[in-house]
Amino acid sequence: DTEVTQTPKHLVMGMTNKKSLKCEQHMGHRAMYWYKQKAKKPPELMFVYSYEKLSINESVPSRFSPECPNSSLLNLHLHALQPEDSALYLCASSQQGGGSTYEQYFGPGTRLTVT
Amino acid sequence: GESVGLHLPTLSVQEGDNSIINCAYSNSASDYFIWYKQESGKGPQFIIDIRSNMDKRQGQRVTVLLNKTVKHLSLQIAATQPGDSAVYFCAVLRKGAQKLVFGQGTRLTINP
Numbered sequence: 001d002t003e004v005t006q007t008p009k010h011l012v013m014g015m016t017n018k019k020s021l022k023c024e025q026h027m028g029h030r031a032m033y034w035y036k037q038k039a040k041k042p043p044e045l046m047f048v049y050s051y052e053k054l055s056i057n058e059s060v061p062s063r064f065s066p067e068c069p070n071s072s073l074l075n076l077h078l079h080a081l082q083p084e085d086s087a088l089y090l091c092a093s094s095q096q097g098g099g100s101t102y103e104q105y106f107g108p109g110t111r112l113t114v115t
Numbered sequence: 116g117e118s119v120g121l122h123l124p125t126l127s128v129q130e131g132d133n134s135i136i137n138c139a140y141s142n143s144a145s146d147y148f149i150w151y152k153q154e155s156g157k158g159p160q161f162i163i164d165i166r167s168n169m170d171k172r173q174g175q176r177v178t179v180l181l182n183k184t185v186k187h188l189s190l191q192i193a194a195t196q197p198g199d200s201a202v203y204f205c206a207v208l209r210k211g212a213q214k215l216v217f218g219q220g221t222r223l224t225i226n227p
Contacts, residue, residue, distance in 0.1 A: 004158075031213065042204055042217035043159065056213055090158050103149060104215060106158035 003027075004107035006091050012113045015081060021110045023074040023091030032074040033104060034066060035090040043090055043106075049074060081114045088112070117142040119207050119218040127224045134192040136221045138205035141186065146210035150179060150190045153220075154201045162190070162203075167210075192223075200225050 004025045013019050023032065031050050035043035048056035049068040063085075065077040074091055088111050092104040118141045128134045140148075146167045151159035165172045165179045165188075172179050178191040188205055202222045206215040 040220075042220055045214055048213050050213065058214075092158075103161050103164055105161065106151075108156075108158045 004091055004093055004105050006089075006107035006110050008110060009108065010111045010113075012115060013078065013081065014115055015083070017081075018077070018079045020078065021076040021089055021091075021112075023076075023107055024072055025093040025105070026072055027093060027095075027105065028071075029093035029095055029105075030071060031094045031096060032068060033092040033094075034064075034074070034076050035092065035106075037088040037090055037109070047076075078112075081112075083114050086112055086114045117145060117207055117209055117216040119205060119216050122205075122218055122221050124219070125222045125224065127226055128195050129226050130195060130197060132195055134190075134195050134199070134223060136190045136192075136203050136205075136223065138188040138190075138218045139186055140188065140205075140207045140216075142207070142209055143183070143186065144209050145186075145207045147208040148179070148181060148188050149206045149208075149215070150177075151204045151206060152199075152201045153204065159204060195223075195225050197225050197227070199223060 007022045034046040037043045045058050046060045047066045052068045063080050067075040088109040090109045091107040094104045149164040150162040152162050153159045163174045163177050163179050165181050170181050176193045180189045202220045204220045205218045
């Protein structure tokens, strides 16, 4: 199984809502990532979890709150988002968390629209 | 830091021709290089990777070339097919780092 799954596929939320994005992998990977991708742009790294601990936060606003309940799951909690946060949110995982990071496998993404 | 650039935003080729997509990076400590394919509405899909101790690697219909002297990376796709239409990103990783740095991407269009 070389699949990263993400739910939901699409999400529309108001600026006062609280929602969560979910990501799951069963490849035994110990590093998991959240990326944000705007239209016609490359993915931008948001967070990295290595062995279930947050290892990188790319100065992401606190309205985005990541959580790694176990080595297979990664959540992104959303609260009080702005319309400019509308984007495709991608989850990825890789074999190792520290030192050399091997190829990252991406999920299909969650298309988020903030109204 | 690392920056990845020097690309054509779009590339059109005839079906059956070979495609070459280029990428340049700035940090000579970069150790690991990946090419991803992203089709519309999907996440990036791993195509092929290469480490800095190699200068060429071949996969099925794809070849990645690495020129460390000029810090240049290319992806060659042989006998391009309609299913190859997508945006192609190169990504670079510095040794010991966790953060992949992506190039801006090249949209490949296949003409029948």
